[in-house]
Amino acid sequence: MDLGMVLILAGLALWWGAHLFKRVAPEKRATMGDGGKGLVTLLLLAGLVLMVLGYRWTEWVSVYVPLPGMGHLNNTLMLVSVFLFGVGGTKGLLYPKMRHPMLWGTVIWSLAHLLVNGDRASIVLFGGIGLWALVTMVIINRSAPWAPPTNGRGIKGDAMNLVGTLALYGAIAYVHIWLGHSPFVGTYP
Incomplete structure:
Protein backbone atom coordinates (compact mmCIF):
# COMPACT_ATOMS: atom_id res chain seq x y z
CA MET A 1 0.00 0.00 0.00
CA TRP A 60 -3.32 5.84 -9.57
CA VAL A 61 -4.88 2.38 -9.94
CA SER A 62 -7.84 2.03 -12.32
CA VAL A 63 -10.76 -0.06 -11.06
CA TYR A 64 -13.43 0.92 -13.61
CA VAL A 65 -13.83 3.33 -16.52
CA PRO A 66 -16.55 5.95 -16.00
CA LEU A 67 -19.30 5.93 -18.61
CA PRO A 68 -19.24 8.68 -21.25
CA GLY A 69 -21.22 11.78 -20.32
CA MET A 70 -20.97 11.24 -16.57
CA GLY A 71 -19.32 14.64 -16.20
CA HIS A 72 -22.66 16.31 -16.97
CA LEU A 73 -24.48 14.17 -14.41
CA ASN A 74 -21.71 14.87 -11.90
CA ASN A 75 -22.07 18.62 -12.35
CA THR A 76 -25.85 18.46 -11.95
CA LEU A 77 -25.60 16.27 -8.84
CA MET A 78 -23.03 18.64 -7.39
CA LEU A 79 -25.45 21.55 -7.74
CA VAL A 80 -28.07 19.49 -5.87
CA SER A 81 -25.49 18.52 -3.25
CA VAL A 82 -24.37 22.08 -2.61
CA PHE A 83 -28.00 23.23 -2.42
CA LEU A 84 -28.75 20.55 0.20
CA PHE A 85 -25.79 21.72 2.27
CA GLY A 86 -27.49 25.11 2.60
CA VAL A 87 -31.01 23.91 3.45
CA GLY A 88 -30.50 23.96 7.22
CA GLY A 89 -28.90 27.40 7.23
CA THR A 90 -31.33 29.19 4.94
CA LYS A 91 -34.47 27.37 6.13
CA GLY A 92 -36.35 27.27 2.82
CA LEU A 93 -39.24 25.06 1.76
CA LEU A 94 -37.28 21.80 2.18
CA TYR A 95 -36.19 22.67 5.71
CA PRO A 96 -39.27 21.31 7.52
CA LYS A 97 -39.70 18.42 5.06
CA MET A 98 -36.28 16.80 4.97
CA ARG A 99 -34.27 15.25 7.75
CA HIS A 100 -30.46 15.35 7.35
CA PRO A 101 -30.19 17.58 4.25
CA MET A 102 -26.45 18.12 4.79
CA LEU A 103 -25.79 14.39 5.15
CA TRP A 104 -27.89 13.67 2.06
CA GLY A 105 -25.88 16.35 0.27
CA THR A 106 -22.74 14.46 1.30
CA VAL A 107 -24.11 11.17 -0.05
CA ILE A 108 -24.96 12.86 -3.37
CA TRP A 109 -21.50 14.52 -3.43
CA SER A 110 -19.93 11.11 -2.91
CA LEU A 111 -22.01 9.44 -5.62
CA ALA A 112 -21.32 12.28 -8.07
CA HIS A 113 -17.59 11.86 -7.61
CA LEU A 114 -17.76 8.07 -7.96
CA LEU A 115 -19.54 8.51 -11.31
CA VAL A 116 -16.53 10.30 -12.80
CA ASN A 117 -13.61 8.75 -10.91
CA GLY A 118 -12.94 5.05 -11.34
CA ASP A 119 -9.62 4.78 -9.50
CA ARG A 120 -8.92 3.02 -6.22
CA ALA A 121 -8.15 6.19 -4.24
CA SER A 122 -11.43 7.80 -5.35
CA ILE A 123 -13.44 4.73 -4.39
CA VAL A 124 -11.85 4.64 -0.94
CA LEU A 125 -12.07 8.42 -0.33
CA PHE A 126 -15.47 9.29 -1.79
CA GLY A 127 -17.00 5.94 -0.88
CA GLY A 128 -15.67 6.25 2.67
CA ILE A 129 -17.18 9.69 3.18
CA GLY A 130 -20.48 8.67 1.59
CA LEU A 131 -20.64 5.60 3.83
CA TRP A 132 -19.89 7.79 6.87
CA ALA A 133 -22.88 10.01 6.00
CA LEU A 134 -25.21 7.01 5.65
CA VAL A 135 -24.01 5.46 8.93
CA THR A 136 -24.41 8.81 10.70
CA MET A 137 -28.02 9.09 9.50
CA VAL A 138 -28.79 5.60 10.80
CA ILE A 139 -27.24 6.38 14.19
CA ILE A 140 -29.13 9.68 14.51
CA ASN A 141 -32.42 8.11 13.40
CA ARG A 142 -32.07 5.31 15.95
CA SER A 143 -31.21 7.67 18.79
CA ALA A 144 -34.02 10.20 18.48
CA PRO A 145 -37.31 10.65 16.65
CA TRP A 146 -37.51 13.59 14.29
CA ALA A 147 -39.63 16.60 15.09
CA PRO A 148 -39.83 18.66 11.88
CA PRO A 149 -38.85 22.30 12.45
CA THR A 150 -41.50 24.95 12.06
CA ASN A 151 -39.47 28.16 11.82
CA GLY A 152 -38.61 28.17 8.12
CA ARG A 153 -38.34 31.20 5.82
CA GLY A 154 -40.16 29.56 2.91
CA ILE A 155 -39.30 30.62 -0.61
CA LYS A 156 -37.13 33.48 0.66
CA GLY A 157 -34.83 30.89 2.27
CA ASP A 158 -34.67 28.93 -0.98
CA ALA A 159 -33.79 32.07 -2.93
CA MET A 160 -30.99 32.81 -0.47
CA ASN A 161 -29.81 29.21 -0.73
CA LEU A 162 -29.86 29.30 -4.54
CA VAL A 163 -27.64 32.40 -4.63
CA GLY A 164 -25.27 30.83 -2.11
CA THR A 165 -25.28 27.53 -4.02
CA LEU A 166 -24.28 29.19 -7.28
CA ALA A 167 -21.50 31.19 -5.59
CA LEU A 168 -20.13 28.17 -3.73
CA TYR A 169 -20.43 25.96 -6.81
CA GLY A 170 -18.40 28.51 -8.77
CA ALA A 171 -15.74 28.58 -6.03
CA ILE A 172 -15.58 24.78 -5.94
CA ALA A 173 -15.26 24.63 -9.74
CA TYR A 174 -12.51 27.27 -9.62
CA VAL A 175 -10.52 25.25 -7.05
CA HIS A 176 -10.92 22.07 -9.13
CA ILE A 177 -9.70 23.90 -12.24
CA TRP A 178 -6.80 25.41 -10.26
CA LEU A 179 -5.86 21.87 -9.14
CA GLY A 180 -5.94 20.68 -12.76
CA HIS A 181 -9.27 18.81 -12.73
CA SER A 182 -11.79 20.90 -14.63
CA PRO A 183 -15.33 19.62 -14.02
CA PHE A 184 -16.42 21.13 -17.33
CA VAL A 185 -13.89 19.63 -19.76
CA GLY A 186 -13.69 15.90 -20.38
CA THR A 187 -13.48 13.55 -17.43
CA TYR A 188 -11.13 13.18 -14.53
CA PRO A 189 -8.05 11.01 -15.13
Whole structure:
Protein backbone atom coordinates (compact mmCIF):
# COMPACT_ATOMS: atom_id res chain seq x y z
CA MET A 1 0.00 0.00 0.00
CA ASP A 2 1.45 3.35 -0.99
CA LEU A 3 1.84 6.32 1.36
CA GLY A 4 -1.03 8.20 -0.28
CA MET A 5 -3.50 5.42 0.49
CA VAL A 6 -2.26 5.22 4.09
CA LEU A 7 -2.88 8.96 4.44
CA ILE A 8 -6.39 8.66 2.94
CA LEU A 9 -7.26 5.86 5.36
CA ALA A 10 -5.81 7.75 8.34
CA GLY A 11 -7.75 10.87 7.30
CA LEU A 12 -10.96 8.88 6.98
CA ALA A 13 -10.40 7.32 10.40
CA LEU A 14 -10.01 10.78 11.94
CA TRP A 15 -13.06 12.07 10.04
CA TRP A 16 -15.26 9.15 11.14
CA GLY A 17 -13.94 9.15 14.70
CA ALA A 18 -14.23 12.89 15.30
CA HIS A 19 -17.74 13.06 13.84
CA LEU A 20 -19.09 9.93 15.52
CA PHE A 21 -17.49 10.56 18.93
CA LYS A 22 -20.46 12.64 20.11
CA ARG A 23 -22.92 9.99 18.88
CA VAL A 24 -21.11 6.92 20.19
CA ALA A 25 -19.84 8.33 23.51
CA PRO A 26 -22.12 11.28 24.39
CA GLU A 27 -21.28 11.19 28.11
CA LYS A 28 -17.54 11.30 27.46
CA ARG A 29 -17.99 14.13 24.94
CA ALA A 30 -20.16 16.10 27.39
CA THR A 31 -17.48 15.92 30.10
CA MET A 32 -15.03 17.64 27.72
CA GLY A 33 -17.15 20.81 27.60
CA ASP A 34 -16.31 23.55 25.10
CA GLY A 35 -12.69 22.42 24.95
CA GLY A 36 -13.94 19.26 23.26
CA LYS A 37 -15.21 21.32 20.32
CA GLY A 38 -11.70 22.59 19.68
CA LEU A 39 -10.28 19.07 19.81
CA VAL A 40 -12.95 17.74 17.44
CA THR A 41 -12.33 20.63 15.04
CA LEU A 42 -8.59 19.97 15.12
CA LEU A 43 -9.11 16.26 14.43
CA LEU A 44 -11.47 17.04 11.55
CA LEU A 45 -9.01 19.49 9.99
CA ALA A 46 -6.16 17.00 10.40
CA GLY A 47 -8.31 14.31 8.78
CA LEU A 48 -9.20 16.61 5.91
CA VAL A 49 -5.55 17.53 5.30
CA LEU A 50 -4.53 13.87 5.37
CA MET A 51 -7.26 12.92 2.89
CA VAL A 52 -6.36 15.73 0.47
CA LEU A 53 -2.63 15.00 0.61
CA GLY A 54 -3.21 11.27 0.38
CA TYR A 55 -5.49 11.67 -2.62
CA ARG A 56 -2.93 13.81 -4.41
CA TRP A 57 -0.01 11.51 -3.56
CA THR A 58 -1.57 8.11 -4.05
CA GLU A 59 -0.63 5.79 -6.87
CA TRP A 60 -3.32 5.84 -9.57
CA VAL A 61 -4.88 2.38 -9.94
CA SER A 62 -7.84 2.03 -12.32
CA VAL A 63 -10.76 -0.06 -11.06
CA TYR A 64 -13.43 0.92 -13.61
CA VAL A 65 -13.83 3.33 -16.52
CA PRO A 66 -16.55 5.95 -16.00
CA LEU A 67 -19.30 5.93 -18.61
CA PRO A 68 -19.24 8.68 -21.25
CA GLY A 69 -21.22 11.78 -20.32
CA MET A 70 -20.97 11.24 -16.57
CA GLY A 71 -19.32 14.64 -16.20
CA HIS A 72 -22.66 16.31 -16.97
CA LEU A 73 -24.48 14.17 -14.41
CA ASN A 74 -21.71 14.87 -11.90
CA ASN A 75 -22.07 18.62 -12.35
CA THR A 76 -25.85 18.46 -11.95
CA LEU A 77 -25.60 16.27 -8.84
CA MET A 78 -23.03 18.64 -7.39
CA LEU A 79 -25.45 21.55 -7.74
CA VAL A 80 -28.07 19.49 -5.87
CA SER A 81 -25.49 18.52 -3.25
CA VAL A 82 -24.37 22.08 -2.61
CA PHE A 83 -28.00 23.23 -2.42
CA LEU A 84 -28.75 20.55 0.20
CA PHE A 85 -25.79 21.72 2.27
CA GLY A 86 -27.49 25.11 2.60
CA VAL A 87 -31.01 23.91 3.45
CA GLY A 88 -30.50 23.96 7.22
CA GLY A 89 -28.90 27.40 7.23
CA THR A 90 -31.33 29.19 4.94
CA LYS A 91 -34.47 27.37 6.13
CA GLY A 92 -36.35 27.27 2.82
CA LEU A 93 -39.24 25.06 1.76
CA LEU A 94 -37.28 21.80 2.18
CA TYR A 95 -36.19 22.67 5.71
CA PRO A 96 -39.27 21.31 7.52
CA LYS A 97 -39.70 18.42 5.06
CA MET A 98 -36.28 16.80 4.97
CA ARG A 99 -34.27 15.25 7.75
CA HIS A 100 -30.46 15.35 7.35
CA PRO A 101 -30.19 17.58 4.25
CA MET A 102 -26.45 18.12 4.79
CA LEU A 103 -25.79 14.39 5.15
CA TRP A 104 -27.89 13.67 2.06
CA GLY A 105 -25.88 16.35 0.27
CA THR A 106 -22.74 14.46 1.30
CA VAL A 107 -24.11 11.17 -0.05
CA ILE A 108 -24.96 12.86 -3.37
CA TRP A 109 -21.50 14.52 -3.43
CA SER A 110 -19.93 11.11 -2.91
CA LEU A 111 -22.01 9.44 -5.62
CA ALA A 112 -21.32 12.28 -8.07
CA HIS A 113 -17.59 11.86 -7.61
CA LEU A 114 -17.76 8.07 -7.96
CA LEU A 115 -19.54 8.51 -11.31
CA VAL A 116 -16.53 10.30 -12.80
CA ASN A 117 -13.61 8.75 -10.91
CA GLY A 118 -12.94 5.05 -11.34
CA ASP A 119 -9.62 4.78 -9.50
CA ARG A 120 -8.92 3.02 -6.22
CA ALA A 121 -8.15 6.19 -4.24
CA SER A 122 -11.43 7.80 -5.35
CA ILE A 123 -13.44 4.73 -4.39
CA VAL A 124 -11.85 4.64 -0.94
CA LEU A 125 -12.07 8.42 -0.33
CA PHE A 126 -15.47 9.29 -1.79
CA GLY A 127 -17.00 5.94 -0.88
CA GLY A 128 -15.67 6.25 2.67
CA ILE A 129 -17.18 9.69 3.18
CA GLY A 130 -20.48 8.67 1.59
CA LEU A 131 -20.64 5.60 3.83
CA TRP A 132 -19.89 7.79 6.87
CA ALA A 133 -22.88 10.01 6.00
CA LEU A 134 -25.21 7.01 5.65
CA VAL A 135 -24.01 5.46 8.93
CA THR A 136 -24.41 8.81 10.70
CA MET A 137 -28.02 9.09 9.50
CA VAL A 138 -28.79 5.60 10.80
CA ILE A 139 -27.24 6.38 14.19
CA ILE A 140 -29.13 9.68 14.51
CA ASN A 141 -32.42 8.11 13.40
CA ARG A 142 -32.07 5.31 15.95
CA SER A 143 -31.21 7.67 18.79
CA ALA A 144 -34.02 10.20 18.48
CA PRO A 145 -37.31 10.65 16.65
CA TRP A 146 -37.51 13.59 14.29
CA ALA A 147 -39.63 16.60 15.09
CA PRO A 148 -39.83 18.66 11.88
CA PRO A 149 -38.85 22.30 12.45
CA THR A 150 -41.50 24.95 12.06
CA ASN A 151 -39.47 28.16 11.82
CA GLY A 152 -38.61 28.17 8.12
CA ARG A 153 -38.34 31.20 5.82
CA GLY A 154 -40.16 29.56 2.91
CA ILE A 155 -39.30 30.62 -0.61
CA LYS A 156 -37.13 33.48 0.66
CA GLY A 157 -34.83 30.89 2.27
CA ASP A 158 -34.67 28.93 -0.98
CA ALA A 159 -33.79 32.07 -2.93
CA MET A 160 -30.99 32.81 -0.47
CA ASN A 161 -29.81 29.21 -0.73
CA LEU A 162 -29.86 29.30 -4.54
CA VAL A 163 -27.64 32.40 -4.63
CA GLY A 164 -25.27 30.83 -2.11
CA THR A 165 -25.28 27.53 -4.02
CA LEU A 166 -24.28 29.19 -7.28
CA ALA A 167 -21.50 31.19 -5.59
CA LEU A 168 -20.13 28.17 -3.73
CA TYR A 169 -20.43 25.96 -6.81
CA GLY A 170 -18.40 28.51 -8.77
CA ALA A 171 -15.74 28.58 -6.03
CA ILE A 172 -15.58 24.78 -5.94
CA ALA A 173 -15.26 24.63 -9.74
CA TYR A 174 -12.51 27.27 -9.62
CA VAL A 175 -10.52 25.25 -7.05
CA HIS A 176 -10.92 22.07 -9.13
CA ILE A 177 -9.70 23.90 -12.24
CA TRP A 178 -6.80 25.41 -10.26
CA LEU A 179 -5.86 21.87 -9.14
CA GLY A 180 -5.94 20.68 -12.76
CA HIS A 181 -9.27 18.81 -12.73
CA SER A 182 -11.79 20.90 -14.63
CA PRO A 183 -15.33 19.62 -14.02
CA PHE A 184 -16.42 21.13 -17.33
CA VAL A 185 -13.89 19.63 -19.76
CA GLY A 186 -13.69 15.90 -20.38
CA THR A 187 -13.48 13.55 -17.43
CA TYR A 188 -11.13 13.18 -14.53
CA PRO A 189 -8.05 11.01 -15.13
